[in-house]
Amino acid sequence: MIxxxxxxxxxxxxxxxxxxxxxxxxxxxxxxxxxxxxxxxxRPNMTQFTKIESVKSIINKHSGFINYDIYIxxxxxxxxxxxxxxxxxxxxxx
Numbered sequence: 809m810i811x812x813x814x815x816x817x818x819x820x821x822x823x824x825x826x827x828x829x830x831x832x833x834x835x836x837x838x839x840x841x842x843x844x845x846x847x848x849x850x851r852p853n854m855t856q857f858t859k860i861e862s863v864k865s866i867i868n869k870h871s872g873f874i875n876y877d878i879y880i881x882x883x884x885x886x887x888x889x890x891x892x893x894x895x896x897x898x899x900x901x902x
Contacts, residue, residue, distance in 0.1 A: 809844060
């Protein structure tokens with residue numbers, strides 16, 4: 809994962825999935841002004857997670873509290889946003 813605050817340096821976060829991670833300054837241009845770029849390396853038997861539908865489903869399931877747009881391959885993935893930020897008339901049982 810590569811992260812950057814506006815007008816700041818980029819940082820690379822790496823993990824092997826064990827719960828620990830390392831953070832280091834990213835050398836070079838991270839390619840964006842502000843945000844996070846997630847890069848995932850999958851085992852050969854995990855190809856179901858390469859399908860766009862799977863990625864979108866995971867993002868929609870786990871990102872309900874994020875107030876920022878999420879893009880997949882440059883395309884905006886619409887988010888519902890946090891319920892407490894919406895007018896109560898906009899919220900349905902669904």
